[in-house]
Amino acid sequence: DAGVIQSPRHEVTEMGQEVTLRCKPISGHDYLFWYRQTMMRGLELLIYFNNNVPIDDSGMPEDRFSAKMPNASFSTLKIQPSEPRDSAVYFCASSPLAGGPINEQFFGPGTRLTVL
């Protein structure tokens, strides 16, 4: 398996533009997580899904952020409109069924977003 795949790897956009980040989890994993990492706030959980259903979106900063998981192999995180304070590295991670023999969260390479 290629691991968790994220695209794009880098995104530079101007304030007010829409940004869409994409993630393909590891096949067979039940959970998908979106994190944001900054120096100031560390690694923050934005939202996570179990079997394509959002379980907890309390970490989503505001209505400008939305996430979807239309099927087991694809998820998007959208920011509309983007602001300079959204600049960060966004990680997607996936993990197998909790309570099973493997509990590890596997992270993708991240998307470095810069909003000018």
Added chain:
Amino acid sequence: GENVEQHPSTLSVQEGDSAVIKCTYSDSASNYFPWYKQELGKRPQLIIDIRSNVGEKKDQRIAVTLNKTAKHFSLHITETQPEDSAVYFCAPRRGSTLGRLYFGRGTQLTVWP
């Protein structure tokens, strides 16, 4: 939610010395205790984990110890090497929220040659 604290936030050691990072958590029902390592510019990766029915686990130069009564667990790295320089995160899991990990703020470890 789970309150997770790591200490220290930064740690500098000489190559060959040992390093210890402590993580405290608030939920007594937490049942899974991993440590992740993130090298500069890379993604976090699991390096060792322990379940609540075990007190200690070792893997070569790294070990994790768990004290459930006191609600803390620690990462121990012996014979440190420059390639151990990274940010280390603890990420306990609460029993009531299967799947989700609660990441600490991280500890920047620097190993000087």
